[in-house]
Amino acid sequence: LKGRAVMSKLRTGLKACLLTLILGAASYGMSVGGVKVPDASKDCVKCHLEKGVAPKVIEQWAQSKHAKLGIGCTACHRASPSDGDAFQCPGGPIVAGHPTPKDCAMCHPKEVREHTESKHCYPFWLYANADRAIWEPIVATKAGCEECHNIGALHWDGSVGECDACHPKHTFDIAVARNPYTCGECHVGPDHPHIEEYLESKHGNIFMTHYKEWNLGYRSSQAGIPIPVPTCTTCHMDAAPGVEGTHNVSARL
Numbered sequence: 001l002k003g004r005a006v007m008s009k010l011r012t013g014l015k016a017c018l019l020t021l022i023l024g025a026a027s028y029g030m031s032v033g034g035v036k037v038p039d040a041s042k043d044c045v046k047c048h049l050e051k052g053v054a055p056k057v058i059e060q061w062a063q064s065k066h067a068k069l070g071i072g073c074t075a076c077h078r079a080s081p082s083d084g085d086a087f088q089c090p091g092g093p094i095v096a097g098h099p100t101p102k103d104c105a106m107c108h109p110k111e112v113r114e115h116t117e118s119k120h121c122y123p124f125w126l127y128a129n130a131d132r133a134i135w136e137p138i139v140a141t142k143a144g145c146e147e148c149h150n151i152g153a154l155h156w157d158g159s160v161g162e163c164d165a166c167h168p169k170h171t172f173d174i175a176v177a178r179n180p181y182t183c184g185e186c187h188v189g190p191d192h193p194h195i196e197e198y199l200e201s202k203h204g205n206i207f208m209t210h211y212k213e214w215n216l217g218y219r220s221s222q223a224g225i226p227i228p229v230p231t232c233t234t235c236h237m238d239a240a241p242g243v244e245g246t247h248n249v250s251a252r253l
Helices: 002-027 039-050 056-062 073-077 109-116 130-135 138-152 174-178 194-199 202-213 232-236
Strands: 086-088 094-096
Touching (some): 039 056, 039 073, 073 094, 194 202
Antiparallel strands (some): 086 094
């Protein structure tokens, strides 16, 4: 028991030392995960790590291109007190609890405009059958229909869509967005079996055999399409000779 107590104290001490090093890095302009924390975001990083509130988001951000370009927390999470998603951090500033496509559009106006014009952003509640609202329990609608159709959610600021339905929060990894399984989160099942059709095709067969050897994070507008088989984005989104890339997934249907 004595040995266990010593080891427990040692682990606690090591964790405290690690936290101190990380906080020191954030406070004095050093790196977190090898990336410098912008001055305006130091308090955010310090608070998340110090209080243990979703500390993994810091690690995820550090892996992102945003981090490498010096784009920190406040660039996306800035907010005014009157904003619909305004959140008062305890002892800190007011931040946006859920950045919307309008926030993304400050840096990505073309992508947001194209996404808004796509079928992904057709608000499903405009054409939902009335009988579903009556006969389906709310939990079924929330966990079933809206789990996917919220990609066309209407936000308080008038913007439509959920960019992070494809681009995972804080890393916004293009490789994840390009992986067919990301599309397959929603394009699955008897009413839209697109992922099953893809995986059962020769394209899907080759993809499943070799995808670990490929870098799916390429930028098709710069590098073309360097993988030997198409994924969903190859046909619906990627740039190719004579074809401009788009975030309107319906434009080529």
